[in-house]
Amino acid sequence: MKLITTIYTAIGLILAMLCIVTIGYIQQTWKVKNSIDDVLYTSSVIREGERAQKLILDLETGLRGYLLTGQQAFLEPYRRGKTEFEVSMTHLDSLTRAYPEQNALVKGIKKDADAWLGSFAAPLLESKARERLSAQDKAQYDSLFNNTVQLGIGKSLMDKARGRFDKIKEKEERIKEDRVKGLNASLIRTNEIAVGLTVLSILAGGFMAYLLGKTIKRRFKRMNELAHSIAQGDYSVSLVDKRNDEISSLTQSLNVMAAKLQNSFTHLTKMNKELDQFAYVVSHDLKAPLRAINNLAEWIGEDLQTQDPDIIKNLSILRGRVHRMENLINGILAYSRVGRQSLPTSRFSVQDLFKETLENLAPAASFEVKMRTPLPTITGERTLFYQVLSNLLSNAFKYHHTQSGRVEVSAKELPEFYQFEVKDDGPGIPKEYQTKVFGIFQTMEARDVKESTGVGLSIVKKIVEEKGGQIWIESEKGQGTTFVFTWPKEHVTSKIPTPFYHDGAKA
Template identity: 35%
Template sequence: MQLKLNTKIILGFAIALGVLLLTSVAAWYSIQQLSYYTQRVEHTYQVLQLTSDLRMRMRDAQSQVRGYLLLNDTTQKQSFGQVMKDARTDFGKLQQLTQDNFSQQARLDTLGLIISDEMAYLNEFRTEQPSADATRRLVIGDRKMQESIKQVVDRMKAEEEHLLKMRRQRQDVYEHTTPAAIITSAVLAAIIVLWLFNKIYRELNANAHLQQQLTQANADVAHRIELIEGLAERVVQGDYKVKIKDSGQDSLGNLATSLNRMTKTLDENFSILETRNKELDQFAYVASHDLKAPLRGVVTVVKWIENELQGELSQQMRQYLDMMKGRLHRLEDLINGLLAYARVGRTEQKVEEVNVAQLVSEVTEMVVPAGFRVETPTPLPTLLTDRLSLQQVFTNLMGNAAKYHHKPEGTIRVSCQELKREYEFTVQDDGPGIAPQFHEKVFLMFQTLRDRNTAESTGIGLSIVKKILDEQKASIRIESEEGKGAAFIFTWPKQPPAALPLPL
């Protein structure tokens, strides 16, 4: 498993720190042991020194008494007292120093008894009169006790010398181990740090090289993406012959190949579409001229029949002729509506400043009957847009409000609400209303909610409105209930949408 650089650095420092801690603990332990055995060696020297001093003081005590008996020197008696006091002090120190040594404590107990007997024996001669005989008896009698003291002291010295030898050996071991531990710790730490530095240096060089490769790769990818964006922009502007030269064997190369195929297909399809549109234009021309001409001829023939046979026509026949004229006029309106629907989005839009209040007033004069009242309860804006498209929307909505009203008189309200990026217009009437289940249906082609015999309608007007609003990237909805009037609410952009190529 490949570790990250940060993980390697942390792991390396952790290992180095662990080694340092371990070697430091070893060095600390070695130092502590060295200090301990140094103290123990010093302790042994103190015991040896005190045992020698104690024996020497007991010999001095005998010398003091012997000097008194030989020379009758009373000062020797005073010196004897000080020597015995020093001997007791040395004995007490020995007891404290050998508290951790049971065998030495046992020897001290024996030595203490002998010293007590020695002191009692010497004190007896301090009261005698000085004489050679007394001196001889002192020396002879004290020889055995001095020998006993010497034997006990020699055994204590032998024990301490054995301990001294063992402790000196341990001291020598730790004297050599401590510097070795410290040097080993330093060497290991230096080796680990150098190894870690080498690894970090290599990783940084590798990362720098990889960064250069990534930078170059990012620059190449950015350039290729820029080419793709350029192709997309050219396609948006209507250039379907554009191609990308990208031979890369990766996702971007595959995308470039797919885009090239797409532009080729679009170019072919738009060529076909151009042909179809020319055919549609031809059809529109035929529909607007060749189809209208026969319709007008039929209307004329009907009028001739009415004029020529005015006295011979029955009431039923006159009704049939009126129905025929109505159907012929509706057929002409249907042809005109289809042509208007087909032209939506196919004519070049002329953006100009439009006063919506003035536009509504003009539409009112054109399509709203005299019996209807048009109100504008809110101010209507002035905006830059295609005047003909907005006029067509208001014309169809206001015309429908009057045309499908259930009374000869009514009220139409046109209001506006300003939103963030668009205006929201409402065209509301007080007519019969539209049931909720028909709110979406009315925008479909040829859909009408009334009997075609009752009100002549092509069912195209609201479809044209919906198509115009789709071209403007706007929306429309209905708020209405049956019998409570209808409100058509549509949005209109404050700024005209980005210009797109007209259909061919």
């Protein structure tokens, strides 16, 4: 299975778990909503029943006030209560229609109320209205009043209705209590299910992510170990990955790269051996004829025993060309070996090395050489640094345009490097030549004027860059030259030439 397919599958399973959580939560939410609706329904029944009871009380109070005082004002609550009672009972009937037992009680209340209105309230109101017409009507009212009101017939009818109201309320209160308990249980169950499903989703998602991450991490770790081995120069390593996914493809690419590097390294090793053999041949077979030519030139000079200045000059030029050729061979060999041979590392004082370099170069007394700043102590290949410093100082002495001059060496610390400067007050280097001077065989002056191979600064640049530093020139024509180079604080393993070569070529 492809890695991206595995990731999509894991994400899909996590999303599926989240969907299950959402669906479960929605279902429980609907149950809670239904429970709330049931509680609200019960509350509506109780509230409407209490309102109807209050209207009954208004009916009784209005009728009683009118019967006692005969004032029409007391009939207003009666008439209003009668109208509103009809509406309330109709609403209560619709609320309880789905529950036969409660609806039967409502119908019974309606029947009791109708009986109270028809057989009790209406006759009394009619008789009370005729009471003042005649003594007979008053006697008839008094008789009716004594036979109904005094005997509590109206109260009996309404008490029966109130009893039915109490039964409705009592039953609805029990139903409400049960439904509130059910609502609370639904809320608790909803929270439990939501939390449970969420925790389950988190655990499942975390477990899948852990397995996937662990698998990918383990495989990348193996790939990192492979890449590290390759970086350390072990190109014979390889990995076997049969999962047939993107990481497998990357692993296969690393294996192919390692194999190609191994082949290249083998070929390079072979080429280096051939180059070393060639260097030996060049050093041995070419230097021998040169030394012979030099000896012959000396013998010819001795045999001629002449004072002819032209002959002496030509023989001197001949020996000079021989020395130049030998130096050129040495320079080419040294340049070719930069970066291929290891030198021992140590911690050394650049300041002490600077003094040693001056002793070996032995500049003319007319030159003033000083340190502008203290020079640091660094860790690295001492011979390597000596070669760089020696070449730069030799340049300053050899190519100065006068017989006396001033050379200054300084250093400053940067976050990751030390920056060194070798400054002279010589003729300077025009900007158009400041890059070319580091090219091999490049010289600023004709070799007949200043004997040079043009290899020294090329080696200096190659050594500095091999160490991870940089070198450049700050100069204007006629204003002196400053060679600036950086040297890493942390030691970088490098390979440099042996034997040591020194040229002192300006360019």
